[in-house]
Amino acid sequence: MKQKITVLGSTGSIGTNTLDVVARHPEQYEIFALSASTQVDLMLRQCVQFKPRFAVMASAPHAQQLAEGIKQNGLVTQVLQAQDALEVIASHPDVDAVMAAIVGAAGLAPCLAAAKAGKRLMLANKEALVVGGALFMDTVKRHGATLLPIDSEHSAIFQCLPEDSSTWADRVDSLLLTASGGPFRQRDPATLSQITPEQACAHPNFSMGRKISVDSATMMNKALEVIEARWLFDIAPEKIKVVIHPQQIVHSMVQFKDSSVLAQLGTPDMRVPIACGLAWPERIASGTPVLDFARLAALTFEVADAQRFPGLHLSWQALRAPEGTTTVLNAANEVAVAAFLDRRLSFDRIHAVNLQTLESVQPGPVSTLEDLMALDARARERAGVIAQQWVC
């Protein structure tokens, strides 16, 4: 039987890489549903190629445009656009696995729907876990869903950890997340206010969406990944460490109690963790060239400079603070990054918006999705006001 896959965010960087891997294995996988926000033409091409049963667009005008294209091409794909359409395709009884590749907190509701339906959930959308925290993990456990990390660092750790998670607490000393340091690892900090969105999005090793690219440049991506690791691997925040490794060949490491360290290596290409998540515990070809150790240059490691990357430490601070603080941090960062990408906020103010929002929003209850979304909305509103004072 072929596995039926829903891809949430199919027009993005992770979405298109997922479809690339799926297309290499037509005997094993078929696309059940796709979702996108604005890219109608690309979505139509994906529908022509993969013939999904459903395609979801985020807005009515985009859905209408897609429906016309679907009709012209004689396809039977049903186009949906409704508030709960993402939940519908994430939890449909015919779906075997869901790739969560929407960017931001917007991906939380469909992730929870997939988890409640007990699906195999491949999680790239780290913000969903940063926002959802305990509720997300409880939902996965209560409904017997299978959660597979797609974020490259977490996929690496997942592959290095013993299969039996009940042994982790006794055996594991710490998790070592590697970080590229982004495009400004060596840039004079005095010039950070001049950075353009184009410069910030020029990641040294990966071609990714604009939001995660800016996060990599501030190292807020690593802050989100520390929080993501805390929940995925149920580990105390102080046992999660970050080391800069500019080549991104070592994707992350696990240090055990006897000081032995296991690492996962590979060419930096997201099709590797995607193929790993799709097939786990089997292995399938990803289309990625293997590492050529004869030609590999030096692998180097450095400490992250706290002055250059002040956002990194917000992860540990937020994890020590009352539950819900990570939801506030994520919302502030989404607002600040959007303002920077719109050229309304300078690059070096992203951290200031995050910090001031954390200082001024007290998290309330976070035991339901509605609680989390209300807190997210409150934090966004506050972050918007804070960002406004520095509008450029």
Ligand SMILES: NC(=O)C1=CN([C@@H]2O[C@H](COP(=O)(O)OP(=O)(O)OC[C@H]3O[C@@H](n4cnc5c(N)ncnc54)[C@H](OP(=O)(O)O)[C@@H]3O)[C@@H](O)[C@H]2O)C=CC1
């Ligand atoms: N790119 C990478 O290599 C990696 C990404 N990740 C994580 O994976 C997630 C996706 O990243 P990436 O693929 O780079 O992002 P992209 O911006 O490239 O893609 C995002 C996708 O989500 C859709 N989308 C955007 N906003 C909404 C919304 N409000 N509602 C519904 N759909 C929406 C977009 O639609 P459209 O394009 O049609 O507007 C697109 O399909 C992020 O959480 C990121 O942190 C993790 C590790 C690596």
Ligand SMILES: CC(=O)[C@@H](O)[C@H](O)COP(=O)(O)O
């Ligand atoms: C590919 C991936 O998982 C991204 O999160 C990427 O690793 C970004 O790396 P840095 O945030 O370390 O630049």
Ligand SMILES: [Mn+2]
């Ligand atoms: Mn990552």
